[in-house]
Amino acid sequence: MSGLLITYGRSHTPRGGLRTNPLGKRELKTSARLLHSRCQEAYSLIRTTPPTEQILSTQAEKVAQALASKIGTCETNLLTYILLTSMQIHHTPTLHHQKRVAELCRRISDELGTNNGKTTLLVAAAVIHDTGKLLIPTNLLDQRQDLSPSEIRIIKEGHLLFGFHLLRLFGYSEEVTELVGHHHAMNGNNPEGLINRPISTEGQILIAADHFDALTNGRGYRDGNFSTKKVAIEEISRLPIEREIIDALESLAVPSASAGRTRTR
Numbered sequence: 001m002s003g004l005l006i007t008y009g010r011s012h013t014p015r016g017g018l019r020t021n022p023l024g025k026r027e028l029k030t031s032a033r034l035l036h037s038r039c040q041e042a043y044s045l046i047r048t049t050p051p052t053e054q055i056l057s058t059q060a061e062k063v064a065q066a067l068a069s070k071i072g073t074c075e076t077n078l079l080t081y082i083l084l085t086s087m088q089i090h091h092t093p094t095l096h097h098q099k100r101v102a103e104l105c106r107r108i109s110d111e112l113g114t115n116n117g118k119t120t121l122l123v124a125a126a127v128i129h130d131t132g133k134l135l136i137p138t139n140l141l142d143q144r145q146d147l148s149p150s151e152i153r154i155i156k157e158g159h160l161l162f163g164f165h166l167l168r169l170f171g172y173s174e175e176v177t178e179l180v181g182h183h184h185a186m187n188g189n190n191p192e193g194l195i196n197r198p199i200s201t202e203g204q205i206l207i208a209a210d211h212f213d214a215l216t217n218g219r220g221y222r223d224g225n226f227s228t229k230k231v232a233i234e235e236i237s238r239l240p241i242e243r244e245i246i247d248a249l250e251s252l253a254v255p256s257a258s259a260g261r262t263r264t265r
């Protein structure tokens with residue numbers, strides 16, 4: 001997991017944090033397990049209720065408080081480690097998806113010649129953009145059909161809102177939380193009014209990379225089939241994303257899809 005650590009120079013204090021001791025590896029893993037179990041408890045509390053933004057943000061607050069009482073003050077890179085370890089416990093395909101999307105974002109930025117401080121934030125956001133899926137039970141994430149309208153909504157909108165609020169409460173920067181909150185903005189899944197600003201270039205890169213990976217590595221909630229690079233580019237071209245970003249993505253050599261990689265987005 002050490003290769004996943006991302007530092008972008010901002011200390012983080014989860015709300016309610018009291019301690020400043022550095023965390024050892026064992027404590028980090030225990031914290032990841034705690035985060036995972038608290039997220040699952042949050043889901044069991046809301047599974048019979050329509051997942052409104054208020055309910056999701058309240059649950060995110062409870063989860064953040066539980067973690068803060070365990071770890072206190074924590075550097076952002078350590079918190080990212082906890083989030084990724086928790087995702088590894090919960091749903092490894094989503095962890096791999098996040099890593100591929102982060103790498104794709106970096107490569108697109110390199111191709112555009114815009115790799116700078118904003119790209120560091122973009123990559124930091126990309127690697128945790130689906131954190132909200134910690135809320136959603138694995139069987140729902142892996143289920144391809146027979147989902148109820150409420151389950152579909154909690155997967156599509158719930159993971160976005162829960163992740164957005166969780167990262168905000170954890171003290172991630174506004175830039176990172178905004179990128180995460182926008183990552184389905186062009187897919188009809190971004191709850192209106194969450195962020196009232198146009199989507200930045202970095203936000204568009206994240207959306208393009210997320211779509212591309214979901215399509216070429218198998219798309220959840222549909223049929224688990226994989227698209228070729230050509231088909232994926234055609235589909236992404238229909239989104240209101242700057243042409244240069246799509247051209248940059250198209251020019252990259254990307255590994256072909258493997259049936260062994262489980263779909264997620």
Ligand SMILES: [Fe+2]
Pocket residue numbers: 129130159183184265
């Ligand atoms: Fe997502």
Ligand SMILES: [Fe+2]
Pocket residue numbers: 097101129130210264265
């Ligand atoms: Fe995603």
